[in-house]
Amino acid sequence: MADSTVTDTATFHFETVGVHAGLTRSENGVRDAPSFLFNNSAHGAAIFNGTAEAFCYSRIGNPTVDVFGKRMAALEHGEAALATSSGQAAVFMTIIAVAQAGSNIVVASSVSESSVNQFKYRLPPLGITARFVDDGNINHVEQAINEHTKAVFVESVSSIDLLVSDIRALATVAHKAGVPLVVDNTAGAGGFLLRPIDHGADIVIASAAEWLSISGSNSAGIIVDSGKFDWEKNQKRFPQFFEPSPGFHGLKLWEKFGNLSFPVFARAAIMRDSGPCLNPFEAFQLLSGLETLSVRLERISSNAISLALFLEDHAAVGQVRYPGLASNPLYHVSTKYLDRNYGGALYFTMKSLNELDTAIFDKFKLVSRSGSVGGSKTVFIEGEQPEEGVRRRIYVSVGLENIKDIIADFEQALSLD
Missing domain, CATH: 3.40.640.10 (Type I PLP-dependent aspartate aminotransferase-like (Major domain))
Known part of the structure; x- marks a missing residue:
């Protein structure tokens, strides 16, 4: 041969x-x-x-x-x-x-x-x-x-x-x-x-x-x-x-x-x-x-849209930006180019400008801080300190964990208790 x-x-x-x-x-x-x-x-x-x-x-x-x-x-x-x-x-x-x-x-x-x-x-x-x-x-x-x-x-x-x-x-x-x-x-x-x-x-x-x-x-x-x-x-x-x-x-x-x-x-x-x-x-x-890229991205994308929708409905959350959300200002461009899924990256801001804006970073139990994104674990990155009066962006790279566990961790971290 x-x-x-x-x-x-x-x-x-x-x-x-x-x-x-x-x-x-x-x-x-x-x-x-x-x-x-x-x-x-x-x-x-x-x-x-x-x-x-x-x-x-x-x-x-x-x-x-x-x-x-x-x-x-x-x-x-x-x-x-x-x-x-x-x-x-x-x-x-x-x-x-x-x-x-x-x-x-x-x-x-x-x-x-x-x-x-x-x-x-x-x-x-x-x-x-x-x-x-x-x-x-x-x-x-x-x-x-x-x-x-x-x-x-x-x-x-x-x-x-x-x-x-x-x-x-x-x-x-x-x-x-x-x-x-x-x-x-x-x-x-x-x-x-x-x-x-x-x-x-x-x-x-x-x-x-x-x-x-x-x-x-x-x-x-x-x-x-x-x-x-x-x-x-x-x-x-x-x-x-x-x-x-x-x-x-x-x-x-x-x-x-x-x-x-x-x-x-x-x-x-x-x-x-x-x-x-x-x-x-x-x-x-x-x-x-x-070799596993396709199956991982399917799960990651599914988790990400579920988390984005949860955050969008949360009383303490302000803006949510994810390419797959209809509220995205360029959603029509997303649907034009992203024909499989919308990926695992999103960010959100808090409605309040008080200490809750930064206190939530220490309340996560499953989700962790990281400088590396796109892996199997759900992580977040604190955006740069914005100008006074501007809400900080919290970037999230969604991973492969069960979505119920991811959402539960966000729910307790965003709570006022």
Whole structure:
């Protein structure tokens, strides 16, 4: 029996792809990819220079990590993927791969504090600036793009406001200007809840800790390229893919890799030279997580909508924000893009501004404080201390426990006793 790779996943459903994509089969069943062996010195040099395909060094590519990347590309409906050491590494590598000193990116939604810090404080010393359009207004995004813009960046579901972005509209604006739409799809749970590429996104990135891992505490990230952005039409804006590459003996990436020049550049240049690679054991754990992703997200989503409805009816609770609630100001956008379920993240505020607003944090018995979300356990995160007169947001990542136990814990914590 000849070797074959389980890559034709178009006929499989999401759950099947999550178990099988990226594996190679032979007469002995499933086997690993080739070891780091070179035929000769010329063969080794060709691999390191990007002119031959094989594994040569774990910082650039590893068999186990490669399976995880291929599986993520299949789940997100992309053409190629690159696994990284963290979600923030995925963000940073993507921006550095498309932008250079003197250029900018347009940020089209409220984004996580970590991304804000990166955009505001880490990129400017490198000569790259961010233009923030927090309200996500399409007209404002279009106005923010100029001749120096290299990408439009957005979170599929804002980690601050929990509002779903209008990806199709943003893709239209970005492509009209000749730049790719980059979507942080951490909240999309590996494509289970939302596949931005299906709606026009060009590059999808995510932190792989949240929801993809069973515990929610792994450190990993992923970059998935759709392979659809027309880099050649916009080559004046992205010369790094068309001019001779000094780090690769003058290789012109576009001539060899075409529309996949971006992920090749991100791997062979950014990953090779700066080193934020994913270690194989993390990849192994994440592959195990992907096999149960569907069933876990179904339970998590079911628990989350039940908890959101309970909170919405509670006398002590003020605002409740969850993508699946009809009271969500952009509920019509949620139903447009989230066609399976609505995920496990929500936030709420208290009606009162007195000490109850903070006292409830110490009353939970089952639910705990945590900085890691998307795992099997229900946790909450205290939002930043707001301005005077503004109610603090309490963010909740709903887990797999029995919903009756989750609600009972919230009920006693919210009580005035």
